[in-house]
Amino acid sequence: MYRYDEFDAAFVNQRVAQFRSQVERRVSGELTEDEFKPLRLMNGLYLQLHAYMLRVAIPYGSLDSRQLHRLADVATKYDRGYAHFTTRQNVQYNWPSLSDTPDILQDLAEVDMHAIQTSGNCIRNVTTDHFAGAAHDEVADPRVYAEIIRQWSSLHPEFSFLPRKFKIAINGAKQDRAAIRVHDIGLQLVQLTDGGVGFDVYVGGGQGRTPMIAKLVAEGVAEQDILSYLEAVLRVYNLYGRRDNKYKARIKILVHETGLEQLKADIEAEYAHVKSTFLDIPKEEIERIDAYFAMPKLRDASAGVAKLAETRARDAGFSQWVSQNTHGHKVSDHVSVTVSLKPVGGVPGDATAEQMHLVADLASQYGYDEVRVSHAQNLVLPHVAKEDLYAIYQALVTVDLAEANVGLVTDIIACPGLDYCALANARSIPVAQDISERLGAIERQKQIGDLKLNISGCINACGHHHVGHIGILGVDRKGEELYQITLGGSSDENTSIGAILGRGFPAAELTDAIEAVIDTYIGLRLSDDERFIDAYRRVGPKPFKEALYPSDQKAA
Amino acid sequence: MFVVTGNRLLDGIVVYLAAAHHWVEDLQGARLYDTSDEAQTVLGEQSDMIVSLDVIPVSKQDNGHVVADRLRERIRSDGPTIQPFDAIPLERQFSTAAD
Numbered sequence: 001m002y003r004y005d006e007f008d009a010a011f012v013n014q015r016v017a018q019f020r021s022q023v024e025r026r027v028s029g030e031l032t033e034d035e036f037k038p039l040r041l042m043n044g045l046y047l048q049l050h051a052y053m054l055r056v057a058i059p060y061g062s063l064d065s066r067q068l069h070r071l072a073d074v075a076t077k078y079d080r081g082y083a084h085f086t087t088r089q090n091v092q093y094n095w096p097s098l099s100d101t102p103d104i105l106q107d108l109a110e111v112d113m114h115a116i117q118t119s120g121n122c123i124r125n126v127t128t129d130h131f132a133g134a135a136h137d138e139v140a141d142p143r144v145y146a147e148i149i150r151q152w153s154s155l156h157p158e159f160s161f162l163p164r165k166f167k168i169a170i171n172g173a174k175q176d177r178a179a180i181r182v183h184d185i186g187l188q189l190v191q192l193t194d195g196g197v198g199f200d201v202y203v204g205g206g207q208g209r210t211p212m213i214a215k216l217v218a219e220g221v222a223e224q225d226i227l228s229y230l231e232a233v234l235r236v237y238n239l240y241g242r243r244d245n246k247y248k249a250r251i252k253i254l255v256h257e258t259g260l261e262q263l264k265a266d267i268e269a270e271y272a273h274v275k276s277t278f279l280d281i282p283k284e285e286i287e288r289i290d291a292y293f294a295m296p297k298l299r300d301a302s303a304g305v306a307k308l309a310e311t312r313a314r315d316a317g318f319s320q321w322v323s324q325n326t327h328g329h330k331v332s333d334h335v336s337v338t339v340s341l342k343p344v345g346g347v348p349g350d351a352t353a354e355q356m357h358l359v360a361d362l363a364s365q366y367g368y369d370e371v372r373v374s375h376a377q378n379l380v381l382p383h384v385a386k387e388d389l390y391a392i393y394q395a396l397v398t399v400d401l402a403e404a405n406v407g408l409v410t411d412i413i414a415c416p417g418l419d420y421c422a423l424a425n426a427r428s429i430p431v432a433q434d435i436s437e438r439l440g441a442i443e444r445q446k447q448i449g450d451l452k453l454n455i456s457g458c459i460n461a462c463g464h465h466h467v468g469h470i471g472i473l474g475v476d477r478k479g480e481e482l483y484q485i486t487l488g489g490s491s492d493e494n495t496s497i498g499a500i501l502g503r504g505f506p507a508a509e510l511t512d513a514i515e516a517v518i519d520t521y522i523g524l525r526l527s528d529d530e531r532f533i534d535a536y537r538r539v540g541p542k543p544f545k546e547a548l549y550p551s552d553q554k555a556a
Numbered sequence: 557m558f559v560v561t562g563n564r565l566l567d568g569i570v571v572y573l574a575a576a577h578h579w580v581e582d583l584q585g586a587r588l589y590d591t592s593d594e595a596q597t598v599l600g601e602q603s604d605m606i607v608s609l610d611v612i613p614v615s616k617q618d619n620g621h622v623v624a625d626r627l628r629e630r631i632r633s634d635g636p637t638i639q640p641f642d643a644i645p646l647e648r649q650f651s652t653a654a655d
């Protein structure tokens with residue numbers, strides 16, 4: 001786990017003091033709202049539908065138990081006892097007051113946390129694989145580079161006022177669990193022929209109103225060169241990115257309008273220039289940061305592995321949870337555990353202070369003090385000995401966090417939607433809850449198999465609907481909530497953007513429609529093992545259209 | 557009919573204009589304006605302690621109850637339509653003193 005050095009700590013404390021004085025000056029009337037608003041946004045404080053919303057950065061989704069306890073304490077002390085984990089591996093509080101916010105930021109600074117660069121047209125929190133450093137299929141630990149990029153991009157003077165927000169994701173495993181192809185820059189760690197590690201660089205992906213898949217612009221950029229390369233891409237974007245139209249300002253539009261070849265040439269030219277002036281990352285610096293992310297000294301737990309099989313044979317619920325919610329670890333007597341924040345019928349990504357404290361306790365007792373936040377809005381204990389799984393499971397049951405549904409249809413990603421968000425067209429959470437309740441029986445979920453269902457309350461796509469195998473987008477039709485269904489999206493190494501199936505459904509008919517899509521899939525899949533996305537790619541939208549819009553088919 | 561709404565600067569909570577410079581949390585206490593223009597004219601006179609000012613359309617039901625026309629505003633006035641957690645008391649007290 002990266003720990004702040006003196007410079008980091010002093011800097012964050014200074015920012016808190018500045019914000020405290022800015023709030024005081026706003027309250028005394030010295031600053032107008034127009035002057036104050038950009039200052040509060042620079043500290044992650046938005047004004048939403050009902051109240052302020054504070055977005056706190058969780059760099060590359062990594063927390064230790066002390067930090068998670070503190071997030072829970074903030075929820076109790078200053079908010080309404082819960083928090084919302086987001087698809088950007090951040091956490092949001094829905095009810096803080098402006099007057100408490102300097103104190104909240106102070107409490108967070110004490111545990112090396114802050115809300116800087118969680119808003120605005122800057123480089124946002126770098127996201128990565130939630131199993132980083134633990135996964136058995138990893139080339140290298142992406143957190144090392146995420147931290148290097150965090151340090152480089154924090155308050156980078158040249159990149160604090162980009163044409164638009166900028167999101168970077170890094171994946172270190174063969175399987176893409178960081179959705180890198182729908183980020184402004186996606187970095188894939190690769191093994192180089194000389195034995196070192198490097199990056200394949202994808203540029204220009206994004207969701208929102210114009211979803212696009214990032215294009216590969218460079219292969220095998222060596223690790224010591226990656227900051228120079230990023231600097232070059234950002235400079236080209238900063239220079240040529242459009243500032244005349246907010247909807248055309250993301251780098252994806254630049255890639256689209258400039259064309260890949262020209263853009264590559266622009267980046268190469270800038271890179272050559274940067275390389276001559278900008279320092280390579282020294283080997284010692286990479287090693288220094290690397291040391292922070294060393295695998296904890298795992299204890300030898302091989303003796304307990306056999307016991308796990310016995311316990312599973314006795315407890316079917318536990319066994320289901322182990323199959324669904326654990327992931328292969330580098331060390332065979334350990335696993336990574338996903339704690340689902342998607343209890344059937346619950347609010348995706350929300351956790352109470354009690355639940356957060358419990359997960360933090362489990363991390364310190366069994367998990368070498370590490371917790372991750374996943375972009376699917378779940379929590380992860382990356383290193384857990386197999387023999388401790390039962391104790392963890394039993395503890396999770398007591399706080400309603402033992403849902404065995406990771407990767408299944410009720411593991412829904414949903415944005416806050418119209419229940420909280422000022423930009424929303426329609427509600428997301430009640431839709432997620434209704435679908436979850438309808439399909440929540442574990443037999444039904446197992447029958448359906450792997451399926452990603454993502455919901456956004458407007459075209460900004462914070463709920464990743466474009467890349468859900470099934471996506472749901474809330475729109476506003478003459479004041480009424482209406483939901484469009486998209487099929488065929490995916491955010492892994494075979495990223496695709498879902499296609500709209502047809503006209504939207506009112507909320508009351510939506511769950512039926514989703515169930516019809518799922519039953520159509522079950523009816524046409526080649527075997528129980530053919531996943532929804534694979535079946536869809538094989539047959540295309542036609543059978544699903546026929547199921548949802550039967551009368552259209554007759555007319556045509 | 558129209559009402560003037562905003563959020564209190566200090567705690568961000570939704571409020572409605574009841575009378576000159578007097579804001580209330582309950583939509584039922586809001587002053588009703590016949591036209592949007594009429595409501596717009598008072599916006600400029602308000603204290604800087606209320607932010608995100610807006611004029612929104614509302615209707616009066618037969619029983620006299622005032623309801624916002626748009627769903628967004630109904631959710632703003634009544635709170636989230638979901639109970640995030642049944643177990644959590646959502647009534648953490650915000651100061652009710654209106655400016």
Ligand code: HEM
Nearest residue numbers: 046086087088206207208209250415416421423460461462
């Ligand atoms: C205060 C509430 C929020 C506001 C005002 C907001 C605003 C936006 C806007 C305007 C966009 C579109 C950007 C563009 O296309 O240029 C966007 C995209 C996105 N937001 Fe949010 N959002 C909010 C909450 C969230 C939450 C809760 C999450 C995580 C669950 C999230 C994650 C994302 C993601 C993943 C995207 C799409 C990726 C992209 O930037 O292309 N946002 N958001």
Ligand code: SF4
Nearest residue numbers: 415421424457458462
């Ligand atoms: S997708 Fe739209 S409704 Fe959902 S959080 Fe983003 S801006 Fe709000």
